Amino acid sequence: MSDILVRIDGKEVEASQGMTVLEAAQSAGISIPTLCHHEKLEPFGGCRLCIVEVQVGDWMKRVVSCVYPVEKNLIVRTRSEMIDKIRKMILELQLAHAPDSPELLDLAQEYGADKDRFDKEASFCIHCGLCVRYCDEVKKKNAVGFVDRGIRKEISFIPEIAAKECWNCKECFPLCPTEALQAAFVLTKSLTSPPLSHEPSSEE
Amino acid sequence: MDNDRVDQIIDKYQGEASSLIQILLGIQTENHWLPKEALERVSEKLQVPLARIQHIATFYKAFSLVPKGRHEIHICVGTACHVRGATRVLDTVRDLTGIKPGETDLDLKFSLETVNCLGCCALGPVMEVDGKTHGKIAPGKTADVLKNFE
Amino acid sequence: MPRINSPSELEKLRQGILSDRDPEKPCITLCSGSACHATGSGDVAASIETEIEKQGLSAELDLRKTGCHGFCERGPIIVNHPEESCYFQIKPEDIPEIVSQAVKEKGIVERLLYTDLNTDEKIINESEIPFYKNQKRLVLGSNGSIDPKSIDDYLAIGGYSALEKALSQMTPEQVLEEVKKSNLRGRGGGGFPAGRKWEESRNAPGDIKYVIVNADEGDPGAYMDRSLLEGNPHSVLEGLMIGAYAIGSHEGYIYVRQEYPLAVENLTIALKLAEEYGFLGKNILGSNFNFNIIVHKGAGAFVCGESSALMTALEGRAGEPRPKYIHTAVKGVWDNPSVLNNVETWANVPLIINKGADWFTKIGTEKSKGTKIFSLVGKITNTGLVEVPMGITLRDIIFEIGGGIPGDKKFKAVQTGGPSGGCIPENLLDLEVGFDELSKAGSMMGSGGMIVMDEDTCMVDVARYFIDFLTDESCGKCVPCREGLRQMLKVLTNITEGKGNEGDIKLLEELSEVAKEASLCALGTSAPNPFLSTVRYFRNEYEAHIKEKRCPALSCKELITYHVDPDKCQACMICARKCPADAVDGDKKKIHIIDQEKCTKCGTCFEVCPSRFGAVNKISGESVPPPIAEEKRIITRKSKEK
Structure with a gap:
């Protein structure tokens, strides 16, 4: 595998073909904030928080680092006035849904985001899709999925599958950046209404 | 809509998972909505997770999960x-x-x-x-x- | 029909079709596109058939049901051949006369001809009518002369000769070079050069490559692609076949909205016939080139017009876009190189191959070549589809071809580019139409929606309308689009409802910037355009809504009130009877008063009040005058009383 030399925040980083900028940065101990990224999962590119500036020759553009592949002579800047401004806004938009998420609040402090900027619509879910993708890609159970689109998009458990698979798994709960509130809530609701013929598992 | 009819629609597309949307459209056109049993049948026959079918059935505007008016x-x-x-x-x-x-x-x-x-x-x-x-x-x-x- | 196996067999067949046809034989062509169908062309067709039967003319007179002629304002449209006399707004009762005149030499039905609005002169031929005169209908032109369900009709006008030329006289590289040289740019939105996309795919590694027709025309108020597919499906297929040959693809997809039933029907028939005739399948025209096409019906999602979302949908998934840092031309459907162009782009390809890139580049401006079809709609006298050379001014399209604004109203703006586009004000009407020119003005070419707005259109409401549309159509995957638009819609709705605050414009600008910079796909990055362009050119309207709680266009429901002027009201009861909310209090001889509590502001009273009275007023930003005293409401009519 050919090594590719990139420069991230002034630091020379060796990366290999097929790596993303985020992976290259992480390998060199450079931190880029993420919400929807997980090393076991296919890159998603949904939260956009990992946006960075890349420069090839004279051409600068802003890309999200979790999906952008490294290339020769790439220069990456992980912070700039504009990048911080974008991250601040993304956090403020998300905080309207999950105002108590410690992960979001920590990041908000770093980027000076005002958690009360937008009216609260506390649905808790920030649509990072970690639970949905983990259940699909790692567990191959597909007990939880997305429904609808746009601003009506939600996560929803398939009650029959959830009843069978979830009680003994629950691996998605700790992945949730909003502390599994939504996952737990939706799961409970799915399992109780409509009532299922399912016998509660002995572990409950 | 009984399973036989759903199967016929699925067979029309050689049971290919990539034809999922076409199959759902076929059911929607004929039945005017997508009953849960039909979705389960499609999931089983095409080996596509129900969660994904549910996403598709709610993502596209042509589909309805409830019966339509006259x-x-x-x-x-x-x-x-x-x-x-x-x-x-x-x-x-x-x-x-x-x-x-x-x-x-x-x-x-x-x-x-x-x-x-x-x-x-x-x-x-x-x-x-x-x-x-x-x-x-x-x-x-x-x-x-x-x-x-x- | 036996398969055609070689260019010479194709030529023989074409000659056969032509020699069986007598160009002098009378033929009635009737527009049967969706728009004319809605105005009743189905009934007209039935009565033509009955009348031909009745008059015993089936041997002497043909009827051809064609695609859209474009002049939808005046549909249903009939053109009688060989005179080429055209008639508009035909009703079944007009048919006996049209049929009997059709078989007479130079028979004309005077009363159904187009009357020039300025000179009052009757015009016989389509090409003389101002609406058509200033157009250049290279792509759309054949729509009116062929039956889309007949492949012979297409062959009779030279159809599939470009395919034949490409396969028998040109190498794939030469085809690619010709398209590159023509500088044909994508007619679906961004205007990316088609040839460059093709070349990227051709050079990409992989044995399996796809070519795709994007017929997921989702712009609200645009129906160009629909008309082309309905009226001339073979031209699109032929373009796709040529593209496939150039790229080295053997499988094509047509992604067409299921909401277009006639387009799907005509396309399916066309595919079946093309296969029968040997334009699809193995060893096409004896050239060793193999190619097949699959129709995929779209289930209704605007975002699927975006190439990577469309490709995800083709794979049978929810149409969410994917990051395109590696182009879809290299890594598209199932990670294979895939060239996607829209309907109109593909339909241009046979013309370029037949007539050459040099001919094509003579039309248009330096950077935008050829013609563009627009769906000219909204507050315009001649609603319809127009095809114009690039470089024509907006003014010429709207006033020369479109006939200007109806009802003595004043032009305010023209919106192009659909929800990703913007509004262009009056002082830029002399702008030449081209990809870069429109982008520079804060709008874009898009797929060709052109919505004309007059003084009654509120520009804040237009921005709210588009953001509302996009909020609904966003796939919801990325935050700047899903959440950014959610907040933008809230702010814009507040402004139109008189709840706007100082600082709202700044907040909208900030949200726009983030959506533009950080969204995953073009839907999100272009979503702020309707706001940005309206605030750029019509900031005063925003300010009036926010500061004065006034809608200058008298359009925003929450900011207007209807009021009956007691001095003008003739107590005729028309508005009272028509009011769906029962909000008009009054009687014969008793001046009417609108009960503001009950009024739903539907505007019915305003519309039905006879113009000679003009007693209903719309007001905004001022309080409703108090109702007049009860005793003063009684009208005593003298001489006028019957």
Whole structure:
């Protein structure tokens, strides 16, 4: 595998073909904030928080680092006035849904985001899709999925599958950046209404 | 809609998972909505997780997971109709039927949908009921059209 | 029909079709596109058939049901051949006369001809009518002369000769070079050069490559692609076949909205016939080139017009876009190189191959070549589809071809580019139409929606309308689009409802910037355009809504009130009877008053009040005058009383 030399925040980083900028940065101990990224999962590119500036020759553009592949002579800047401004806004938009998420609040402090900027619509879910993708890609159970689109998009458990698979798994709960509130809530609701013929598992 | 019929539609597409949307459209066209049993059958036959089918069935506008009314009202809210007052037509029809776009009334008489362009902008604003076009429709005239439906 | 196996067999067949046809034989062509269908062309067709039967003319007179002629304002449209006399707004009762005149030499039905609005002169031929005169209908032109369900009709006008030329006289590289040289740019939105996309795919590694027709025309108020597919499906297929040959693809997809039933029907028939005739399948025209096409019906999602979302949908998934840092031309459907162009782009390809890139580049401006079809709609006298050379001014399209604004109203803006585009004000009407020119003005070419707005259109409401549309159509995957638009819609709705605050414009600008910079796909990055362009050119309207709680266009429902002027009201009861909310209090001889509590502001009273009275007023930003005293409401009519 050919090594590719990139420069991230002034630091020379060796990366290999097929790596993303985020992976290259992480390998060199450079931190880029993420919400929807997980090393076991296919890159998603949904939260956009990992946006960075890349420069090839004279051409600068802003890309999200979790999906952008490294290339020769790439220069990456992980912070700039504009990048911080974008991250601040993304956090403020998300905080309207999950105002108590410690992960979001920590990041908000770093980027000076005002958690009360937008009216609260506390649905808790920030649509990072970690639970949905983990259940699909790692567990191959597909007990939880997305429904609808746009601003009506939600996560929803398939009650029959959830009843069978979830009680003994629950691996998605700790992945949730909003502390599994939504996952737990939706799961409970799915399992109780409509009532299922399912016998509660002995572990409950 | 029984499983045999669902199977026939699936077979038409050689049971290929990539034809999932085409198969769901086939069921929707024939049955006017997607019953849960049909989705489960499709999931089983195509080996596609139900969660993904549920996403598709709610993502695309053509699908309905609940039965539709006997009469379908489509109000065009394309830009051409919008600038010619489609919102006022829509508001009046909402008041008359008591339902919002995407809803069906309790008697299953009307389902109301907004559409983005019916391709006859010269007639805007346009209301379509059961496929029949009512062009240049003023809010005040909608009641006359709708009273003819049982 | 036996398969055609070689260019010479194709030529023989074409000659056969032509020699069987007598160009002098009378033929009635009737527009049967969706728009004319809505105005009743189905009934007209039935009565033509009955009348031909009745008059015993079935041997002497043909009827051809064609695609859209474009002049939808005046549909249904009939053109009688060989005179080429055209008639508009035909009703079944006009048919006996049209049929009997059709078989007479130079028979004309005077009363159904087009009357020039300025000179009052009757015009016989389509090409003389101002609406058509200033157009250049290279792509759309054949729509009116062929029956889309007949492949022989297409062959009779030279159809599939470009395919034949490409396969028998040109190498794939030469085809690619010709398209590159023509500088054909994508007619679906961004205007990316088609040739460059093709070349990227051709050079990409992989044996399986796809070519795709994007017929997911989702712009609200645009129906160009629909008309082309309905009226001339073979031209699109032929373009796709040529593209496939150039790229080295053997499988094509047509992604067409299921909301277009006639387009799907005509396309399916065309595919079946093309296969029968040997334009699809193995060893096409004896050239060793193999190619097949699959129709995929779209289930209704605007975002699927975006190439990567469309490709995800083709794979049978929810149409969410994917990051395109590696182009879809290299890594598209199932990670294979895939070239996607829209309907109109593909339909241009046979013309370029037949007539050459040099011919094509003579039309248009330096950077935008050829013609563009627009769906000219909204507050315009001649609603319809127009095809114009690039470089024509907006003014010429709207006033020369479109006939200007109806009802003595004043032009305010023209919106192009659909929800990703913007509004262009009056002082830029002399702008030449081209990809870069429109982008520079804050709008874009898009797929060709052109919505004309007059003084009654509120520009804040237009921005709210588009953001509302996009909020509904966003796939919801990325935050700047899903959440950014959610907040933008809230702010814009507040402004139109008189709840706007100081600082709202700034907040909208900030949200726009983030959506533009950080969204995943073009839907999100272009979503702020309707707001940005309206605030750029019509900031005063925003300010009036926010500061004065006034809608200058008298359009925003929450900011207007209807009021009966007691001095003008003739107590005729028309508005009272028509009011759907029962909000008009009055009687014969008793001046009417609108009960503001009950009024739903539907505007019916305003519309039905006879113009000679003009007693209903719309007001905004001022309080409603108090109702007049009860005793003063009685009108005593003298001489006028009957």
